[in-house]
Amino acid sequence: MTEEKKKIRSLDDLRKIKEKTGDLTSARSEQDKVKIIIGMGTCGIAAGAREIMNAVLKELEVRNLHNVAVETTGCIGMCQNEPLLDVIRPGEPRITYCAVTPPDVSRIVSEHVVNGRIVQDKLFGRAD
Amino acid sequence: MALYRAHVLICHGTGCVSGGAAKVLDAFKEELAKKGLEQEVLVIATGCHGMCEFGPIVVVYPEGTFYSQVHQSDVSEIVEEHLYKGRIVTRLLYREPLTAQKVCHYKEIPFYGKQHRIVLSNCGYINPDNIDEYISRDGYQALGKCLVEMTPEAVVNEMKKSGLRGRGGGGFPTGLKWSFCAATPGDKKYVICNADEGDPGAFMDRSILEGDPHAVIEGMMIGAYAMGSDEGYIYCRAEYPLAIKRLQTAIAQATEYGLLGENILGTGFNFTLHIKEGAGAFVCGEETALMASIEGQRGMPRARPPFPAVKGLWGKPTNINNVETWANVPRIILQGSECFAAMGTEKSKGTKVFALTGKVKNTGLVEVPMGITIREIVFEIGGGIIGDKKFKAVQIGGPSGGCLVDEHLDLPVDYESLTAAGAIMGSGGLVVLDEGNCMVDTAKFFLEFTQRESCGKCVPCREGTKKMLDILTRITEGKGEPEDIDRLLYLGNQIKDASLCALGGTAPNPVLTTLKYFRDEYEAHIFDKKCPAGVCQSLLSYTIIPEKCIGCNKCARNCPVNCIAGKVKEVHVIDQEKCIKCGACMDNCPVGAVLKG
Numbered sequence: 001m002t003e004e005k006k007k008i009r010s011l012d013d014l015r016k017i018k019e020k021t022g023d024l025t026s027a028r029s030e031q032d033k034v035k036i037i038i039g040m041g042t043c044g045i046a047a048g049a050r051e052i053m054n055a056v057l058k059e060l061e062v063r064n065l066h067n068v069a070v071e072t073t074g075c076i077g078m079c080q081n082e083p084l085l086d087v088i089r090p091g092e093p094r095i096t097y098c099a100v101t102p103p104d105v106s107r108i109v110s111e112h113v114v115n116g117r118i119v120q121d122k123l124f125g126r127a128d
Numbered sequence: 129m130a131l132y133r134a135h136v137l138i139c140h141g142t143g144c145v146s147g148g149a150a151k152v153l154d155a156f157k158e159e160l161a162k163k164g165l166e167q168e169v170l171v172i173a174t175g176c177h178g179m180c181e182f183g184p185i186v187v188v189y190p191e192g193t194f195y196s197q198v199h200q201s202d203v204s205e206i207v208e209e210h211l212y213k214g215r216i217v218t219r220l221l222y223r224e225p226l227t228a229q230k231v232c233h234y235k236e237i238p239f240y241g242k243q244h245r246i247v248l249s250n251c252g253y254i255n256p257d258n259i260d261e262y263i264s265r266d267g268y269q270a271l272g273k274c275l276v277e278m279t280p281e282a283v284v285n286e287m288k289k290s291g292l293r294g295r296g297g298g299g300f301p302t303g304l305k306w307s308f309c310a311a312t313p314g315d316k317k318y319v320i321c322n323a324d325e326g327d328p329g330a331f332m333d334r335s336i337l338e339g340d341p342h343a344v345i346e347g348m349m350i351g352a353y354a355m356g357s358d359e360g361y362i363y364c365r366a367e368y369p370l371a372i373k374r375l376q377t378a379i380a381q382a383t384e385y386g387l388l389g390e391n392i393l394g395t396g397f398n399f400t401l402h403i404k405e406g407a408g409a410f411v412c413g414e415e416t417a418l419m420a421s422i423e424g425q426r427g428m429p430r431a432r433p434p435f436p437a438v439k440g441l442w443g444k445p446t447n448i449n450n451v452e453t454w455a456n457v458p459r460i461i462l463q464g465s466e467c468f469a470a471m472g473t474e475k476s477k478g479t480k481v482f483a484l485t486g487k488v489k490n491t492g493l494v495e496v497p498m499g500i501t502i503r504e505i506v507f508e509i510g511g512g513i514i515g516d517k518k519f520k521a522v523q524i525g526g527p528s529g530g531c532l533v534d535e536h537l538d539l540p541v542d543y544e545s546l547t548a549a550g551a552i553m554g555s556g557g558l559v560v561l562d563e564g565n566c567m568v569d570t571a572k573f574f575l576e577f578t579q580r581e582s583c584g585k586c587v588p589c590r591e592g593t594k595k596m597l598d599i600l601t602r603i604t605e606g607k608g609e610p611e612d613i614d615r616l617l618y619l620g621n622q623i624k625d626a627s628l629c630a631l632g633g634t635a636p637n638p639v640l641t642t643l644k645y646f647r648d649e650y651e652a653h654i655f656d657k658k659c660p661a662g663v664c665q666s667l668l669s670y671t672i673i674p675e676k677c678i679g680c681n682k683c684a685r686n687c688p689v690n691c692i693a694g695k696v697k698e699v700h701v702i703d704q705e706k707c708i709k710c711g712a713c714m715d716n717c718p719v720g721a722v723l724k725g
Contacts, residue, residue: 007385007386008385008386008387008393009386009393009394010393010394011272011275011276011393013393014263014268014269014272014393015269017260017263017385018263018264018266018267018269021260021261021263021264022264024258024260024261024264025253025254025261025264025265026264027132027133027134027135027170027189027190028135028137028189028190028192028253033190035190037214038214039214040212040213040214041213045213053133053168056133057131057133057168060131061131066131069133069190070133070134070190071133071190071191071214072211072212072213072214073214073215074213074214074215
């Protein structure tokens with residue numbers, strides 16, 4: 001609250017602030033969201049999972065996507081295929097991508113997260 | 129605005145702060161910076177989660193993982209394991225007392241399962257020091273709706289239709305109260321928030337002010353618009369420094385945004401809000417005494433009528449509601465009166481926040497729909513009695529309320545049924561008592577409080593409560609007389625009828641209800657000179673069982689008044705004349721040879 005606040009002079013102003021501030025608390029919302037889960041076991045980290053994480057966060061920010069939960073998970077035993085990245089759209093199966101590189105992230109987000117089309121060439125399989 | 133993938137919410141209610149929550153927060157910031165995660169994990173301080181027993185509480189989103197009793201030394205593990213590697217730190221998860229199972233998610237905890245958090249929906253969820261978070265959760269939208277789309281009459285009608293009743297204890301219909309003040313002509317009117325929560329063991333209002341101050345402010349503004357007022361006071365006791373600090377921040381931020389001040393939202397509505405710190409007199413929770421205190425006079429009640437709606441603060445029409453009542457207002461406007469009226473019983477709508485304390489496993493703040501049973505509150509939300517002892521009673525409504533017993537366990541909690549049972553809804557204190565509590569002593573505790581807090585203006589309360597307390601004191605000291613029970617009943621009913629304000633009018637309730645349900649305990653004290661629960665010290669005696677005593681001399685060595693005689697390897701004897709009944713001999717005896725009775 002350090003920067004100078006613009007006065008709210010109408011109900012429209014208030015609604016605009018609400019839109020702008022929506023993502024302040026959206027990460028805490030229990031509503032159905034798309035989940036991106038990144039494998040952050042020792043194997044994942046060694047294979048570059050941190051870079052994948054950074055790429056995911058950057059991509060979401062650039063695309064202004066607020067209804068996506070980014071979670072981390074431990075090793076699931078397929079260390080040679082790390083970095084692993086899973087996408088779960090509400091009501092759809094958990095899709096696992098393997099050997100993900102930062103340039104792949106942009107495609108996965110735009111194709112799968114936004115449009116629901118699985119990126120076939122990076123696909124490892126269904127996890128459930 | 130940067131995107132944070134995870135949010136770490138650290139409870140900063142008074143309970144958790146006492147438990148070291150501020151250090152936990154600092155540790156999180158430090159550890160996240162070490163790992164380079166400070167740009168992707170947001171750490172914020174929130175209001176109370178209600179589970180004060182298990183504080184400091186840390187909730188991690190998006191998973192909603194609920195960690196309890198987090199110490200600053202645990203933080204690096206949470207950051208390394210959970211936030212960096214995605215592995216939940218199971219040893220810090222909350223353990224459910226009923227099943228001893230670890231529970232991972234907030235919503236799976238039975239304590240929250242039976243609750244219906246409306247007033248508390250933001251408490252523990254938003255950062256109370258950031259108005260933007262309140263706005264992101266529909267904050268001030270209800271005010272906007274009222275100012276732009278509704279007439280003041282329509283707002284009053286909406287409140288009437290909702291069926292909301294005063295949450296401070298009286299239970300008067302809020303919409304009706306507003307209509308009185310709205311109907312009184314006057315160019316200057318005041319709205320007041322009564323935040324003088326003084327019942328021993330009650331902290332509902334404090335938690336709302338600490339966790340969601342803007343909800344109270346918004347509620348007051350809606351009320352002011354409906355009744356034609358442009359100025360308000362929040363009367364908050366000085367013993368709530370954190371609540372006052374958060375309110376000051378909230379008022380400053382709302383003023384900065386132009387949500388307080390002149391021409392609010394461009395509608396021509398003006399409102400200014402002040403905080404008045406009270407000095408902690410219980411009687412100042414009574415509305416006429418409260419107004420006298422704001423005016424700078426001694427806080428003493430006066431006879432009503434005239435009611436504040438006609439002649440209130442500085443002689444102007446005034447409306448007073450308590451914190452929880454005001455906090456309900458924005459939700460009712462936003463979700464509609466039908467939605468609110470759909471919850472609860474026929475005559476008691478919505479939810480009620482209770483401060484659950486005493487001999488239950490989960491103490492804390494709970495918000496439940498009206499009509500829930502005492503059994504559900506004590507045994508399901510509260511997790512049952514500590515040590516699985518036998519349930520004896522609940523004292524509901526604090527020192528103004530009464531006790532409810534076994535037969536009331538399935539009583540639905542609403543204004544009418546509680547009054548019929550001799551208790552009151554009160555502001556929401558709920559103290560659970562088990563078989564180890566003496567009911568005479570409990571009644572004495574509450575009467576001591578009201579007697580001390582009596583302002584002294586009217587005779588029945590000033591003299592009557594003193595006499596009642598004298599009688600109770602001598603009963604607990606074994607000097608009770610056979611006529612004392614009748615005297616208590618006579619005095620109690622006289623004080624109830626003749627006192628000037630509700631302080632005196634309700635002060636005898638704990639005595640009268642315990643007499644109704646536990647008369648045998650009073651009789652045991654008076655006639656048998658025994659305290660069945662073993663609480664009243666004067667009626668206890670400690671004796672050494674000769675057959676069991678091994679003559680180790682431990683009791684004698686630990687006796688602070690040297691009243692135990694006996695040589696090593698011989699049977700010891702307690703001198704009853706000198707004994708101060710401290711119980712040190714019993715605590716130190718290795719073979720259980722000391723008998724209390």
